[in-house]
Amino acid sequence: MARSRALLDLSTRLMNVCLAALCRGGSLDRAEAVLVDAIRLGLPPDVVTYNTLLAAHCRAAGLDAGLAVVHRMREAGVSPDAVTYNSLIAGAARRGLTMCALDLFDEMLRSGVAPDSWSYNALMHCLFRSGHPEDAYRVFADMVEKGVAPSATTYNTMLDGLFRAGHATNAYRMFRYLQRVGLPIGIVTYNTMINGLCRSGKVGYARMVLKELGRTEHAPNAITYTTIMKCCFRYARFDQGLETFLSLLEGGYISDAFPYTTVISALVKKGRMQEANAYCELMIQSGSTLDNACYNTLIHLRCQEGKLDDAFELLKIMEEGGLESDEYTFSILVNGLCKMGQIKAAEKQIWSMEMMGMESNVVAYNCLIDALCKSHEVDAAIKVLHSMKLKDDFTYTSLVHGLCKVGRYHMASKFLRICLREGNNVLASAKRAVISGLRSAGFKNDLRKVRSALYMARLLRS
């Protein structure tokens, strides 16, 4: 009896290994079929079986698919454990469903399943990414208080979160602290640091950390180089960025679409469409799964080439492939339509976006405002601006420039002051346009008000 029990356990373990391999390879259907066969043969699935399937479903189809697996496991008399909840929380985090993640964590506590460091990590990650650093810090404190030891992932998540919250200096200090006390530092830590330092404008520090990485036993990977590439493009080191890409390509180190999308969009921005097209071909041929970012990059290229029909054809292919257009897709299309002078169509695109219940898309609106200003329809642009829930530096820069171009300096100065009062800013060229316009028109009072508003804004920022 004991012997057959042990044999059954072994078989379940083998089945789990098999399921995990199928899930990893993306053959979810075959994994499900294996489970059906196993049950028919009298082989009982355990919590690991269901957790494996759950993680795969969650990743492929989202949180609801994961919850459906929980339902199935309960029906089979298997109780969810910490890994089950961790996968669900991670699934919620991936799709930015912060409230769901918090609810799942609560449910975990209520059902008496003790959270481990993974649970806390996933929750912290989710809170940082959704812009709630204070809550993330609280989760960390809670974790320490409960006696759950922070792992390497916890520290990496914290470093990334500090950068995202705008605390680059604190992140840097924490990194040095981890090194000093001998806490685990690996390639993920280095990549997080290099990316965070680059994005917060501390390129010198980024270079220093990169050099340090070269002296460790940790090998830089494709993620390290993609980060460096992006940093080069950002700081006008185009050739160096392209070289980085080429060395990745020639070395055969590219295993997904990330480096392609990075280099293609940089090329499109430079107007080097032939090379962009060549790398699109390579990306498609490479056999990497094309996700939203890839399609958006391809659509953007077509739009910038003025091939709107091709762009919409790509959109159709993307949607038929089961991908949903997102905020990037819409901004890219609205921008493309605007640049081709099809402002009415762009407005319609924004309408359909609103109908779909998409979050207010600042970028798409900004493109429309810019296009209206460029065709001297500033009053229409102002009307659009008033309908926007969220405005940013781009919104006001376009409008202020547009108003100056048609000589409406009083109105331009009014919007410049509103903008500064809201804590936004405009490009220096827009400020100069307002000031020189007011001066030439002799609007002394407006000039005084704008100067004082600019001075106040500078004080508040420093």
Added chain:
DNA sequence: GTAGGGTTAG
């Protein structure tokens, strides 16, 4: 199961 990619102003 923590790190990298995609959109807008001059």
